[in-house]
Amino acid sequence: xxxxxxxxxxxxxxxxxxxxxxxxxxxxxxxxxxxxxxxxxxxxxxxxxxxxxxxxxxxxxxxxxxxxxxxxxxxxxxxxxxxxxxxxxxxxxxxxxxxxxxxxxxxxx
Amino acid sequence: xxxxxxxxxxxxxxxxxxxxxxxxxxxxxxxxxxxxxxxxxxxxxxxxxxxxxxxxxxxxxxxxxxxxxxxxxxxxxxxxxxxxxxxxxxxxxxxxxxxxxxxxxxxxxxxxxxxxxx
Numbered sequence: 001x002x003x004x005x006x007x008x009x010x011x012x013x014x015x016x017x018x019x020x021x022x023x024x025x026x027x028x029x030x031x032x033x034x035x036x037x038x039x040x041x042x043x044x045x046x047x048x049x050x051x052x053x054x055x056x057x058x059x060x061x062x063x064x065x066x067x068x069x070x071x072x073x074x075x076x077x078x079x080x081x082x083x084x085x086x087x088x089x090x091x092x093x094x095x096x097x098x099x100x101x102x103x104x105x106x107x108x109x
Numbered sequence: 110x111x112x113x114x115x116x117x118x119x120x121x122x123x124x125x126x127x128x129x130x131x132x133x134x135x136x137x138x139x140x141x142x143x144x145x146x147x148x149x150x151x152x153x154x155x156x157x158x159x160x161x162x163x164x165x166x167x168x169x170x171x172x173x174x175x176x177x178x179x180x181x182x183x184x185x186x187x188x189x190x191x192x193x194x195x196x197x198x199x200x201x202x203x204x205x206x207x208x209x210x211x212x213x214x215x216x217x218x219x220x221x222x223x224x225x226x227x
Contacts, residue, residue, distance in 0.1 A: 034213065038153075038217075046153075046217045048215050051215070091213065
């Protein structure tokens with residue numbers, strides 16, 4: 001069982017927006033500004049989308065945004081595209097280790 | 110930036126395996142490096158990390174005492190020596206770079222599959 005909790009799947013239609021929550025604790029997600037989000041197309045290298053809760057690396061589309069409320073972080077993808085169909089993982093620093101969520105499979109209908 | 114893992118394969122329980130990660134496209138000794146794994150159908154699990162100088166290393170509780178992370182900055186390479194392998198170590202193993210041991214992973218490799226089975 002993963003340290004951070006994500007829904008197993010979400011779906012949306014092209015052009016819509018979706019939000020993926022990542023629930024943790026006060027010692028992970030809530031306690032540090034070290035929440036990150038990754039996109040993973042199976043068979044490929046995972047890609048960093050968001051770091052330090054809200055920051056986007058250079059080259060990542062501004063359709064991806066991160067936020068946090070209490071012990072829950074969220075990834076929002078706006079203007080869904082077919083190529084967004086992938087697995088999404090949240091990660092956080094917690095008590096001398098790094099923890100991840102179980103991953104959310106995004107289906108673009 | 111390119112990270113290419115190698116060394117995976119099928120191994121019997123209790124045996125050893127050594128993974129390698131060849132890095133290019135960045136100044137290798139400016140960054141911490143990590144191993145992260147994903148068991149089939151499961152989420153990601155951080156395995157181990159090493160700082161730029163090898164002066165600081167961390168391990169997940171699940172592998173501490175069995176796995177050893179190391180790096181050779183002269184060869185732009187990261188390694189993971191895995192001993193006393195267990196079936197639950199079966200996973201894709203990814204190497205990833207970060208600015209520090211506590212930081213996010215800004216680049217990843219495609220992974221190498223380790224299968225532990227008799």
